[in-house]
Amino acid sequence: MKKIRLVYMGTPEFAVPPLAALLNDPAFEVLAVVSQPDKAQGRRKEVIPTPVKTLALQHNIPVLQPLKMRDGVLREALRGLDADFLLTCAFGRILPDDILSLPKCEALNLHASLLPKYRGAAPIQFALLNGDAYTGVSLMRMDAELDHGAVFSQRELKISDEMYYPELSAALANLAAEMAVTDLPRIISGALSGVEQAHEQASFTRLLKKEDGQINWHSDAKTIAQLVRATYPWPGAYGYLGDKRLKIHRAHVIAPELWTSVPSELQALAAGALIKAKKQGLFVRCGAGEPSLLQLEEVQLEGAKRLTAKDFSLGIKDGEVLS
RNA sequence: CGCGGAGUAGAGCAGUUGGUAGCUUGUCGGGCUCAUAACCCGGAGGUCGCGUGGUUCGAGUCCCGCCUCCGCAA
16 A cells, blocks of 8 residues: 655644654655754753654654745755645644645644634643633644634543643644544545634634743632643743742642631732641632632742742741732 | 852751851651640751862851852843
8 A cells, every 4th residue: 555655844742742653654654854943942052953853863754944934945845755745733834835735735734722713823721721621633734824724633632620731732742643643544535524614713822921921819719720730831820929930830729618717817818828728738819809729739939949839838938928 | 151049957948247057847756635737745867069278266157169950031
């Protein structure tokens, strides 16, 4: 049987499982991998190859890292490959028309949401941020607009309360991998056809910024917990203790029925007030009117290492308030 | 040379104008209690990151050099 020839375009960790699955499946032949240029990272500004590039090199797949999409160089490189599919996954750049319209090559995208919901750059984060019960992945055809083309297939995933961004991202990436391996052949055979999206229901996500991690302690604890889960590990949810930033790495909501102290006592506390409850843990009073409680699990003060809430609480005074 | 914070008992912190270290927690022993992540009593545990460095009668505390960790920025 003729192998399915494809060019894979992806950059971050999320795009690794699908590529790995395609590389391990004999039905596919990955002709080339396109990834974003390597960037300097870390305190020492070391240049780190992208996760997708690393995997590709381990399998001796040629890697292209074009600086520009529109100068024709990439198009020329791809044109000679005679691929059946151009498959992108978290590539991070919008592809110009001349690449999407390569002859006899279907340009597809793996997107981490149930389109038309959450088009754009940060679908996983926004699903967590909004406290959605479900999200998923979509396999779709690329067209001139962002995440706008016909959808071939989707897989759903339940979001559990324990999922932070890395867990959800990994779960979705695995789902995307499974979907790519099983559904690309079905597209070739004609078993799957693209269905136009319900565009009027589309929503869009943008890349998170550093400031998106700042916590408003007047929000209720549930909202704040969602922010913590969505922004971990970057940009990270944070408040301020004095003039120092305090990152909240892990936290969860305490259901009102589990409160050991009565609401009237909480009512008297300012939003952001830290509550040291002996061995029971460290809590923050949240909410504007109705008080709600957020239990901190893991935090990190600016300049210090990350600590469990227990260790952190040993070093702070009573009555301190986060802002 | 990007900016900045920090290295003190197992852990988290304090240590004022320099006078040989203290708190919380944990740990060990004992006690109390129907019981407790409760309470009471007692003990162990630190060459204060490194330098056979400098200043000083005397340095965790000031000066110099080095190492390590971390936040910001990228």
